[in-house]
Amino acid sequence: MVEMVVIGGGPAGMAAALQCSRSGMEAVLFEKGELGGLLREANLVENYLGFPGGLPGAELCSRFSEQLRRQGVEVRREEVLSLDHDGERFVIRTAEGEERAEMAIMATGTVPSRPGTGLAADGELVFDSVLPLADWRGMSIAVLGGGDAAYDYALRLSAANTVTIVSRSCPRSLPLLRKRAEGSPSVSILDRAALTGTRRTGGRLSIDLMHNGSPLALETDALLLAVGRDPADGLLRGPLRDRSESLIKDGVFYIAGDVVNGHRRQAAIAAADGIRAAMGARETRER
Numbered sequence: 001m002v003e004m005v006v007i008g009g010g011p012a013g014m015a016a017a018l019q020c021s022r023s024g025m026e027a028v029l030f031e032k033g034e035l036g037g038l039l040r041e042a043n044l045v046e047n048y049l050g051f052p053g054g055l056p057g058a059e060l061c062s063r064f065s066e067q068l069r070r071q072g073v074e075v076r077r078e079e080v081l082s083l084d085h086d087g088e089r090f091v092i093r094t095a096e097g098e099e100r101a102e103m104a105i106m107a108t109g110t111v112p113s114r115p116g117t118g119l120a121a122d123g124e125l126v127f128d129s130v131l132p133l134a135d136w137r138g139m140s141i142a143v144l145g146g147g148d149a150a151y152d153y154a155l156r157l158s159a160a161n162t163v164t165i166v167s168r169s170c171p172r173s174l175p176l177l178r179k180r181a182e183g184s185p186s187v188s189i190l191d192r193a194a195l196t197g198t199r200r201t202g203g204r205l206s207i208d209l210m211h212n213g214s215p216l217a218l219e220t221d222a223l224l225l226a227v228g229r230d231p232a233d234g235l236l237r238g239p240l241r242d243r244s245e246s247l248i249k250d251g252v253f254y255i256a257g258d259v260v261n262g263h264r265r266q267a268a269i270a271a272a273d274g275i276r277a278a279m280g281a282r283e284t285r286e287r
């Protein structure tokens with residue numbers, strides 16, 4: 001039995017656990033993957049205060065981890081499979097067993113969206129994370145999407161590969177990212193190109209597009225998807241389904257970060273949400 005469980009070790013969950021611990025609460029953080037969450041994907045984070053030259057996402061995450069380690073936050077590398085409340089306590093189930101807690105903060109982030117059409121027979125050549133491609137060299141990679149993430153992925157991969165950004169609409173990314181991509185000899189941009197299918201051709205991937213009304217086939221080594229993200233809120237559809245609202249009202253349950261932030265998905269917002277949740281929990285404890 002612990003005082004607080006934090007589910008998710010991205011910026012929201014890490015900030016929440018840190019703040020809980022600083023408030024003298026006994027907090028346990030559950031993370032199913034690596035600490036840092038989605039921010040580990042970021043090529044260069046330039047809007048997190050304190051780092052005037054920007055910092056690669058992975059490096060910022062290492063600093064967050066070090067901060068948690070120094071503060072003595074307990075991290076359990078386990079996936080929370082279900083979250084329930086028995087009327088008195090939260091019941092947290094993982095493959096390893098069960099934990100009980102007085103309060104909970106859910107900071108589970110997002111999962112990648114999939115394009116509605118066109119992804120048949122693609123197998124291992126289609127990715128929704130840049131991390132498996134991080135060590136690729138000399139490859140030709142297509143990035144599908146027109147937002148900040150697509151451009152960030154392309155800039156990262158273009159250091160050692162050639163990259164084509166394929167977007168069905170006009171660019172939606174920050175102008176500064178677009179400008180960098182346009183200025184890179186390793187990046188090509190195909191706007192108004194809609195994915196119609198993918199085919200394996202030998203060890204490569206042929207991407208079928210409709211570009212300006214005409215069919216176009218793009219031969220690549222891989223396709224990286226960056227077509228949006230959906231909230232990872234599955235735990236709310238489990239046993240907690242009918243109780244989450246009243247638990248939030250009682251000040252014992254909090255939801256923080258990208259999982260509830262719609263399209264305003266930024267690390268600083270997530271971290272601030274985590275701190276806000278932890279401060280709310282402290283107020284509940286002192287009531």
Ligand SMILES: Cc1cc2nc3c(=O)[nH]c(=O)nc-3n(C[C@H](O)[C@H](O)[C@H](O)COP(=O)(O)OP(=O)(O)OC[C@H]3O[C@@H](n4cnc5c(N)ncnc54)[C@H](O)[C@@H]3O)c2cc1C
Pocket residue numbers: 007008009010011012013014030031032033034035036037038039040041042043044045046047048078079080081107108109110148149150152153232256257258259265266267268269270
């Ligand atoms: C390419 C890219 C570039 C970006 N660049 C920037 C940038 O420059 N600046 C910026 O501010 N933001 C940037 N972001 C956005 C930033 O990464 C997110 O806003 C931030 O990571 C959200 O934090 P979070 O803690 O809410 O969620 P996440 O970072 O998604 O963390 C959620 C964590 O919860 C874990 N989890 C989920 N379910 C469970 C479960 N059941 N049990 C245990 N663990 C679970 C996941 O494994 C994950 O680690 C970028 C994102 C991308 C993809």
